[in-house]
Amino acid sequence: MYRGLSLQTKRSNLLEKKMNKQSKIIKVLLIEDNPGDARLIKEMVSEVDGAKFDLKHVNRLSTGLKHLVAAEDIDLVLLDLGLPDSSGFDTFTSIQTQVPEVAIVVLTGLEDEPIENKVLQAGAQDYLSKNQLDSNSLMRSMRYAIERKKAERRIEHLNSVLKAVRNVNQLIVVEKDRDSLLQKVCEALIETRAYNAAWLGFLQDDETFATVVGSGFGEDVSRFCRHVMNGNHPPCIKKALAQRDHLVVLDKSRDCGDCFFKDACVNKDAAILRVKHVDRFFGLLAILLAPEVTIDDEEKGLLQEVAGDIGIALHNMALEESRRQAKETLLESESRYKHLYSMVRLMCDNLPDLIWTKGLEGKFVFGNKAFCEKMLNAKDTDELIGKTDMDFADRERESHPENPDYHTFGETCHATDLAVMKSKRSRRFEESGYLKGKFFVFEVYKAPFWDEKHNMIGMVGCAKDVTKEKQLEEKHRQAEEELAKYREHLEVLVKERTHDLEAAQKELVKREKLSVLGQLTATVSHEIRNPLGVIRSSAFYLQRKIGGAVDEKTAKHLNRIEEQVSLCDTIVGDLLEFTRGRASEVIHGEINPLLEKVLEEIATPEQVILVSDLSPELPMIHFDRDKMRRVVINLVLNAFKAVTLRREKWDNAESPYQPLVKVTSSKADNGIRIEVEDNGTGMDDETAGRAFEPLFTTWARGTGLGLAIVKKIVEEHGGSVLIDSELNHGTKVTLVITEGVKS
Template sequence: MTNQNQKQSAQDIKIPWRNRILTRTLVLLLIISLIPILLIGGAAGYFVGKDAKKKAEDSLVTTVSDITNLIDNYIIDLTKDMEFIASHIDQKDVFSKDNIRLLSAFTSSHRDIQTIWVTDNEGKDRVLFSHDRMITAADFEVDTQSPVSHPRDKGLVWHGTKRNMFGEYLVIASIFIMAPWQTQSAGVMFFEIRLEDIQNILKRIGVGKTGYAFVVNKSGQLIGHTDRSLVLAGTDMTFHPEVKLMLDDRSRDFKPHLSPHKDVSGKALLSAYQRVTPLRWGVVVEQKKSEVYQMRNRLIWLTTGIFTALILLVVPLAILFSLKLTHPIKKLFETTRKLTGGNRDARAEIAKNDEVGAFAKMFNQLIEFHQKSERIIVEEREFSNSLISSMQDGFSVLDSSSVRILVNNAFCQMTGFSREELIGVGPPQPYWPPEEYEEIERTFQKTLQGEFDNFELTFMRKNGERFPVIISPSWIKDKNGNIISYITTVKDITERKQAELELQKREQLLSSILDNVSIHIWDFDGEEYSYLSKSYCEYTGIDSSLPLTIESWTECVHPDDLPTAVKIWQEAWEGKKEHDNYFRLKSTSGEFRDFWCHAIPIFDKGGQFSYFQGFNVDITERKKAEEALRESEANYRELVENTNCIILKYDNNNKITFFNEYAQEFFGYHKDEILGKNVMIIVPEKESTGRVLKTLPKDILESPEDYTENINENIRKNGESVWISWRNQASRDSKGNVIGNLAVGQDITERTWMEKELQETQKELDIIFNSVPAMIWSKNSEGKYLRVNKTYCEAVGLSKEKILDRTDYDLYPTDIADQYSKYDQEVINYRKPVSGIEESHLKPSGDYGWSLTEKLPYYDAEGAVVGTIGFALDITERKQAEEQLKKYAAALEKARNTLEQKVQERTQELKEAHNALIRKEKLAVLGQLSSGVAHELRNPLGVIKNACYFLNMKIKTIEDEAVKDNIKIMSREISTADRIITDLLDFARIREPIRQATDINQLITQTLSKSLIPENITVSTDLPEGMASIAIDPIQTSQIFLNLIENAVHAMGKGGNLKIATKVKNGITEIIFTDEGHGIPKENLSKIFEPLFTTKAKGIGLGLSVSNSLAKANGADILVESEEGKGSRFVVRFGEWSSG
């Protein structure tokens, strides 16, 4: 409980925030570090700001002073120059060329002087120089705005400013034209000066980004400004407080001033102003405060920034430092907290050489020491606990008030009560039997009085069973002699008590056994039998109550055995030796039974002979059995000796213990030679088959059940090796352990040899069977394969295992299996071999091969046919060669035929080429001729046509119809002639087609509308909608159609129907013209496209030829089909490439 309290209190210790060392240190450090930083920062900021402010203001004042000085200097320079000019000008002729030249030179360095004019003494104004006015112009007209009046002062007089039309201010100055040494002036010279240079000064002296400078004249008008527009706009600056102040100040010495104010938009400005002394103008420089103090602000910012950064730097550093400082202490605290919280492994790991580090080390050592002590206590406690618990006796401790505080396992087991049931329990204890309370209490009282004997008591188990115990009490006293606890060791003596009881019982049992057993026991001291067992007395009929001497024994012994028995006894008596004796004793019934007597001399403690104790055992039955055994053994031996088998026995050590006569004879060893020898004498170490027999005898002994039958090679004495078939029988002792082996052998040497030869023959046959290049197999009557050779397997590509015990139907396609089975059946049915069969077989590749097969009946030993035997040779290659040969022969035949055909074709081609050549020549001539002739003919035809037309007009009055008809005929014939000429020309010069996307149906419709179709001919069209346009020359194509239509019309002289259809098939556009005319004879079909071929009376045979040429040029073909008497069908096919 106290320990727990301690833990609790340690956990509860919470250090208030402000009391923590770390916090206090931190705060202290912060205060210490921040104070100087803040002080320095504040001071630095203040001084830097102050200095920067002053500098900024000074800079503004400097600017205004600079501007003022520049303007002052400018005016002074100008004044001096003007005075110089006035004094050096030629007064005699003021307007002379020389004066003008002088002024030109002067104004070239004072370009602000716009105009110079002179008023002479007669009051006449004249311009002597001007940048914008003609000096030759009329008299100078004084501007109404001009403040000019005649000066009274002879020196330079500034008249003030005036504005020109643009609003620019011009300053006017005047001076008398008079040399210093003269008294009379020639007139007054006036200067009109632009303020461009002042403007330039203002512009040149920049006033930051927001600042500007301006100049006002003495009446407060803006005459110069950084922004020129404001000057031109004419701004009155008298509203400006500083300007007003400046204008009002009449003092000569005006110092530059600085004043803050606000502009129209309310922005804070800082103005610096100064007066231009000679003209009493004012110069003002204004700048936004923010810009003026920009640098200062920036410095303040920077300083603040740096100091903030410093603080930021210092604070973490202070934290880090204080952490470093207080961390060990905190760690110690934490460690202590952990320790008190129960974590005994906690240590203050502080690797420091200072006091804290040393303290931590000592602290750790202390904890180590404490822990070590604790460990020792625990170990000792554990030791005593284990001691107590390992005690076999019960152990219990009671406190001074007899309440149990400790009990061991043995006690619990003994009483059957659990530890919990016993601990903390006072008297009466639950294991006290109520009937024993008094006794126990008494014992306890004895103990209290210091009597520490062992007390025997009876305790009670939990199940109520009583058991005897011995308790050994003791007590522990404190320093003052007060008993603080009682210790009791309790021993369960139930077993001891039981053993005592058992012993008593045994003694009783023994004496009853001794009395009843058939073994006779006796004690004899040399004179008298001190003890005779009841059985002895009963057997011999001796009365044991009488004193019995040695005679009582000799009287009972068989007279035959007596001498020997007495002799043995006497020898033993004299020597006081333990001895055996055999004799027959007479029973009460007079029967003699065999006894074995064993007697032992008994000596007293002093080593003095006391008596002989002996016992007689009835061995009559054993003797009888021995007798019988001996007899059976003799019989057995006779059997073994006379058998024709080898019989031998060997023991665990491989020693031969038995070797029968047959074996002796067989192996050539005499009995004496072999018995006791190692059995390996007749076993070779290695058999001729290569089998190792070295361990065979041992193996047989180790696992006899594996070697019940065994054949192995043996060696005769003469070294001859023999084969023997052994049957082994293990000999076992009474416990079943193998102690030897009985082997019975049969000589099988001859049989073994025969078998060997058979195997070899079989092997050879197998080799032959498998290496023959022919396929060999045998089948049973059901057609199942019994044997197949390697060649067969390879030929069909199946393993032997897959073939055997399967029929052809299992292995091959039905057609092949049928074929095989047919011949098999034939062989079986007719019992005759079948040979020369050409069969196909399935090759591993899946192809069919060919084989030449022979099949024989398969006879069994009785001569019955039980299956078939087959041989086959693979003749596939031969067959293939034959096939190939046939093919070659056919090819040869074919080639011969082709060659003939080729020759014919070539001849035909040659003929055609020849014809084409002729036709070409014909065409070439025609081409030349036709273009010439056509041209020549056209002109006269035209004249005739006109004549006809004229005649037709005239004959309207003539009544004679014949004349009219003839003229009509003429007209028609002229048209025909014209058409022929056109054909000719077309033929002669077919131009390159101009392809364009054309709607073919539309083209047909157009062409039809142009054609002259007689009334007896009907035209039907099948022009499906939505056909794609094709790229063709529409004019040429139209001509093709026209020709075809005309031909059709001509063919249908007696009337009929012309059908025109279009269709698109696989990208090919077809236009089909079908007429019902007379058709074209077959022999003419090939000629119709030739030029100059015609059957018409009025044609020259160019129409179709031209059409064909045009079609070719447009990427089309014209096909024709015709049947005489029924009509023709022309198809114009436009190839795929022309579509689009």
């Protein structure tokens, strides 16, 4: 602000000298509705010697406003406040609002002090009474008005510049990012209306820009930045780069040639400043001034100050970046060496072998985790540094004085160290002793530790725990002795092996028989069942033919035919079921409903009690309804046979026998348990052991496949079957089914 005021004072002192030297044509717009007053003013203007005026007269405000809009170079408006289409203060404000940059002198024929004060305070340059007007006073007022308006505009511009400079300095203090600082500086230089546009270019070398930013160019700024970044420099930039002056001023009359950006700069002065600090040239700052605004020495100084401050900021940023990079390099180097040490440490610590390094005095410099834990019983890998084997050996022995074999390493290690150091050659040793009361054997390799100049600076060693290998060697020796003993008893071993082979042979023969049986059953089942069907049909025909005339003997034989046909059919069905089976139709559900239905439908023999105890808390399982029905029926019918046979053989009248068959269900691990128990004849151990063998039976009539089919179906369901029987006491068959078949 002070710089602006000093400029105003300086110009006021020179005003009188410049009044009579004015060579520019002064364009004046006279807005006056009185023809006489207008003619008088024209005559007064024409009487002035040496002055050049271009006076345009209109008699209405509206006409004057149109003229002001159309003509951009009016220097002064002589305004009468009383016009046909406007009067008073509003007339003045209409003109001032339209062209605030044009000086206005108010003419009036009335003495009205309040209006005079009001228009002068509002920005009028002078207030003249037509009654007291002459050519000299009019000329003086017109020239003073023009100069004062220019001074006011200049002061406003410099104040805007000072404000922009202040904003830039604030940005320099707080902004740490280079590109952001450059962009915000451009915005600060135009946002206070100090300049029309500004751009900053940061050089990566003397000619190539690394960054170009700008503000105030509208849509052209990105195109401009792109051109400059690509090396397509306009003439003004080439000139600024070629010269060494801190400031290059380009007036509006410059020749822009074929510059792609010249339309944005037409009729505007420009200034390009070199942004540098000491000997470092950072780039260029370009300023585009408003039309009719020129740059003077004071403003040049301000702009050079701004460019210098930007240079200092960029210099400080460069220093900070160098410091940051140096710090990062140092940290990276430290990190690299730490990582290298860490990797060496991890590599050694992850090995089961013992690794260590000693100095020439026999003190530890390094030890891996295995060495510290197993050999020294150190609390960590740092405790051993600067200590010797005997330091740890003495400590361990003192901690267990009652056990002389608690730690016996120490002297042995020291002795082999001296042997290596003296010979300066690598050596292998086998060292053994006690650690924490346990016996160990180590295979040790020790070697001199040489530096890069081949000076011996200590010794490096590694040891492998071969205790287990030694123990295995001992076991191998003992095994050899045992083998020698086995050779002496080879005949016994051969007999045992022969017995195993014979058992396997029997099993193989049995399987082959079953295979042949399956093939035979499949082949002849059709041939057997067809005759059976004919016999059954013929018997049925005879029974119907004879009708009610059949006698008891004939009926008995017909029934026997039907029973025997059914028995044969059952035998064929059992053989087919066992040898071929059928596809499972699996459901996921509860087993109890099936058990209840089977027990309800099955025919219970006279005097036999059938009871059930079915648990209500059974899990659901996967099972084939028909196959499980077959299993339960087979087991219950077998039980019925056993209790019926025992009842028939019972001869103790004093203690009556009550046949009983019991079916229970309960929860098992991850499944269910079904038990069928009877108090029938039971079986001896040999019979019970062969109960599930195919074709094995003790019944007079039977195929020997019933229990074999039961076992096969249960195993198809992923379950197991167990038989527990005692002769003349009864039998219990237990089925355990977990998941059951799923497909």
